[in-house]
Amino acid sequence: xxxxxxxxxxxxxxxxxxxxxxxxxxxxxxxxxxxxxxxxxxxxxxxxxxxxxxxxxxxxxxxxxxxxxxxxxxxxxxxxxxxxxxxxxxxxxxxxxxxxxxxxxxxxxxxxxxxxxxxxxxxxxxxxxxxxxxxxxxxxxxxxxxxxxxxxxxxxxxxxxxxxxxxxxxxxxxxxxxxxxxxxxxxxxxxxxxxxxxxxxxxxxxxxxxxxxxxxxxxxxxxxxxxxxxxxxxxxxxxxxxxxxxxxxxxxxxxxxxxxxxxxxxxxxxxxxxxxxxxxxxxxxxxxxxxxxxxxxxxxxxxxxxxxxxxxxxxxxxxxxxxxxxxxxxxxxxxxxxxxxxxxxxxxxxxxxxxxxxxxxxxxxxxxxxxxxxxxxxxxxxxxxxxxxxxxxxxxxxxxxxxxxxxxxxxxxxxxxxxxxxxxxxxxxxxxxxxxxxxxxxxxxxxxxxxxxxxxxxxxxxxxxxxxxxxxxxxxxxxxxxxxxxxxxxxxxxxxxxxxxxxxxxxxxxxxxxxxxxxxxxxxxxxxxxxx
Amino acid sequence: xxxxxxxxxxxxxxxxxxxxxxxxxxxxxxxxxxxxxxxxxxxxxxxxxxxxxxxxxxxxxxxxxxxxxxxxxxxxxxxxxxxxxxxxxxxxxxxxxxxxxxxxxxxxxxxxxxxxxxxxxxxxxxxxxxxxxxxxxxxxxxxxxxxxxxxxxxxxxxxxxxxxxxxxxxxxxxxxxxxxxxxxxx
Numbered sequence: 068x069x070x071x072x073x074x075x076x077x078x079x080x081x082x083x084x085x086x087x088x089x090x091x092x093x094x095x096x097x098x099x100x101x102x103x104x105x106x107x108x109x110x111x112x113x114x115x116x117x118x119x120x121x122x123x124x125x126x127x128x129x130x131x132x133x134x135x136x137x138x139x140x141x142x143x144x145x146x147x148x149x150x151x152x153x154x155x156x157x158x159x160x161x162x163x164x165x166x167x168x169x170x171x172x173x174x175x176x177x178x179x180x181x182x183x184x185x186x187x188x189x190x191x192x193x194x195x196x197x198x199x200x201x202x203x204x205x206x207x208x209x210x211x212x213x214x215x216x217x218x219x220x221x222x223x224x225x226x227x228x229x230x231x232x233x234x235x236x237x238x239x240x241x242x243x244x245x246x247x248x249x250x251x252x253x254x255x256x257x258x259x260x261x262x263x264x265x266x267x268x269x270x271x272x273x274x275x276x277x278x279x280x281x282x283x284x285x286x287x288x289x290x291x292x293x294x295x296x297x298x299x300x301x302x303x304x305x306x307x308x309x310x311x312x313x314x315x316x317x318x319x320x321x322x323x324x325x326x327x328x329x330x331x332x333x334x335x336x337x338x339x340x341x342x343x344x345x346x347x348x349x350x351x352x353x354x355x356x357x358x359x360x361x362x363x364x365x366x367x368x369x370x371x372x373x374x375x376x377x378x379x380x381x382x383x384x385x386x387x388x389x390x391x392x393x394x395x396x397x398x399x400x401x402x403x404x405x406x407x408x409x410x411x412x413x414x415x416x417x418x419x420x421x422x423x424x425x426x427x428x429x430x431x432x433x434x435x436x437x438x439x440x441x442x443x444x445x446x447x448x449x450x451x452x453x454x455x456x457x458x459x460x461x462x463x464x465x466x467x468x469x470x471x472x473x474x475x476x477x478x479x480x481x482x483x484x485x486x487x488x489x490x491x492x493x494x495x496x497x498x499x500x501x502x503x504x505x506x507x508x509x510x511x512x513x514x515x516x517x518x519x520x521x522x523x524x525x526x527x528x529x530x531x532x533x534x535x536x537x538x539x540x541x542x543x544x545x546x547x548x549x550x551x552x553x554x555x556x557x558x559x560x561x562x563x564x565x566x567x568x569x570x571x572x573x574x575x576x577x578x579x580x581x582x583x584x585x586x587x588x589x590x591x592x593x594x595x596x597x598x599x
Numbered sequence: 600x601x602x603x604x605x606x607x608x609x610x611x612x613x614x615x616x617x618x619x620x621x622x623x624x625x626x627x628x629x630x631x632x633x634x635x636x637x638x639x640x641x642x643x644x645x646x647x648x649x650x651x652x653x654x655x656x657x658x659x660x661x662x663x664x665x666x667x668x669x670x671x672x673x674x675x676x677x678x679x680x681x682x683x684x685x686x687x688x689x690x691x692x693x694x695x696x697x698x699x700x701x702x703x704x705x706x707x708x709x710x711x712x713x714x715x716x717x718x719x720x721x722x723x724x725x726x727x728x729x730x731x732x733x734x735x736x737x738x739x740x741x742x743x744x745x746x747x748x749x750x751x752x753x754x755x756x757x758x759x760x761x762x763x764x765x766x767x768x769x770x771x772x773x774x775x776x777x778x779x780x781x782x783x784x785x
Contacts, residue, residue: 180608181608181612244619248612248615248616248619251611251615252608252611252612252615255611256604256607256608256611257604282615282618282619282622283618283622284622285619285622286619286620286621286622286623286625286626287622287623287625287626287629288626289623289626290623290625290626290627290629291626294627294630305630308714308769308771309673309712309714309771309772309773310712310773311648313633313637313643313645315643316629316630316633319629319633320626320629320630323629324626381644381718381720382642383642383720383721386642
């Protein structure tokens with residue numbers, strides 16, 4: 068797509084510039100986009116393991132009917148905190164980490180536009196999750212009202228540690244807003260000469276749009292938790308019917324944030340797959356501009372579909388029809404994307420390296436998740452599917468085999484660029500195949516138990532669901548263990564073991580990030596490259 | 600980083616921060632917007648909190664609408680709360696009165712607040728109450744009982760497809776919020 072004039076003697080200066088504090092201070096004080104990207108990615112991975120451990124508790128309890136391992140209140144805390152950690156602690160920081168590492172490299176910028184704020188936006192994040200996790204060990208336990216914290220569960224019926232939940236969500240929100248502002252300013256102002264908007268790599272495009280979604284809806288979430296806080300502790304009645312409020316209004320405000328939020332977690336994934344598929348098909352991306360417009364349309368449509376989460380609250384038929392059709396409309400731009408990925412592969416010289424395997428799994432499995440989403444969008448049948456495991460199956464297909472698989476694909480794709488060494492391909496293959504098989508064993512049968520009526524968020528279930536749940540739990544444990552292979556691989560990669568790689572790493576790779584040496588020097592593009 | 604670029608960055612940051620504060624405000628603005636939207640369309644089944652004024656409206660004798668009344672108490676509200684009329688057939692435009700009985704069987708004084716909800720919700724804005732116990736909080740001393748009136752008429756504009764609707768009153772214990780007001784009034 069672009070060629071770069073990178074002067075050779077420029078690289079000789081790098082060692083001279085490379086002075087950085089050693090030890091812990093390097094990481095605490097760093098304003099370097101690569102360091103901060105690394106911090107975000109490790110933080111996200113640690114949170115992924117913690118949130119995953121909670122999922123293991125949930126699956127252990129659901130291994131057989133009846134109550135065996137944990138009491139229902141603790142079970143509820145596990146489902147709640149698992150959701151919060153995976154959404155705000157794992158998926159979102161992982162994408163922000165990838166943006167930190169890759170956006171400046173892909174647009175030919177020396178760093179993010181606001182490096183000091185970048186440091187801050189990362190370092191407040193561990194404290195947010197420390198507060199949230201601490202609340203689990205306090206009297207009465209942590210939040211137990213689901214990650215969606217519906218009023219009055221989070222107001223009238225919650226315990227006092229709700230205040231800690233609210234503050235930690237405030238801090239998470241502040242962190243992602245700062246991260247989003249940084250990404251927007253970087254992309255708008257720091258592009259290399261010649262890098263016009265329609266020449267930007269799709270990962271940069273999708274992140275630009277995601278960042279706008281973030282600054283539009285994270286403040287609304289902050290408002291919603293603030294209202295919960297004042298309702299609970301300061302006597303306001305935003306959601307209290309006795310005081311003139313309305314609990315259904317909570318759901319409207321929450322999902323006004325919540326629906327764009329789910330696209331925040333998938334648009335960067337679309338970007339990643341749009342980078343990887345052309346590389347390993349050795350073809351240009353099919354329909355670049357339609358990809359950009361499709362992403363923008365998904366983002367705009369995400370603001371007018373929120374009430375499809377609330378079909379059973381008793382809306383008038385007209386409103387239900389509107390939200391049903393608006394939701395179904397989203398499958399059009401999403402379909403454009405899937406079509407373009409497939410068309411990119413059409414007659415390409417495809418090779419099945421690990422990032423490509425994860426991307427192919429993404430395309431197939433995300434489409435399954437999208438299809439169950441389309442089923443859920445149909446109002447009359449949603450009355451049956453609502454709050455069952457069918458919904459759980461749907462959003463885990465789009466978030467685990469969608470967002471998480473794309474993050475893994477991105478990690479494998481860019482890891483050699485970060486470390487300068489090829490990762491352990493044997494371990495990576497084990498990781499891929501174990502994850503792929505176990506994740507389907509874990510989530511696919513959830514469709515069946517959901518359609519048969521098993522409700523979500525309940526620690527016990529009717530006997531007829533026992534066999535399926537046993538298999539689901541086994542799939543869950545296997546998927547959890549598979550991620551330890553990934554951990555081993557990452558530790559090995561960070562110790563810089565393995566074959567050295569060239570600057571281009573993958574022979575079909577194109578773009579500015581492949582023009583800098585591997586490993587990427589601490590400072591890159593101090594003289595902007597010229598994009599033709 | 601050159602100064603001009605820093606100035607450029609600052610401009611964009613200021614705009615984006617303004618958007619962030621704007622959206623935070625918008626989150627709160629959704630609250631009155633929601634109320635206005637529901638008051639205009641009546642889709643959440645909420646009736647008006649203010650007394651309607653009855654001005655000789657032409658009674659539509661040709662039409663009979665069934666209005667059903669149900670009562671419930673919120674969790675933790677110990678009052679007995681019943682309607683004395685379960686259902687009434689009304690002509691749109693004509694005035695009716697329905698009485699509700701409440702008793703506080705406990706050893707403590709309690710302040711109640713009734714909240715009405717109409718189903719189907721689209722009928723809510725056609726239910727006009729000239730007098731209702733739900734307009735204010737109701738204090739009851741320990742052991743006391745009361746009969747609370749509700750006077751209403753149905754707007755003749757009520758859509759033709761609605762000829763049956765239900766008014767539900769839920770009674771909440773608001774003693775802790777209204778301690779002082781209640782005891783002063785006795």
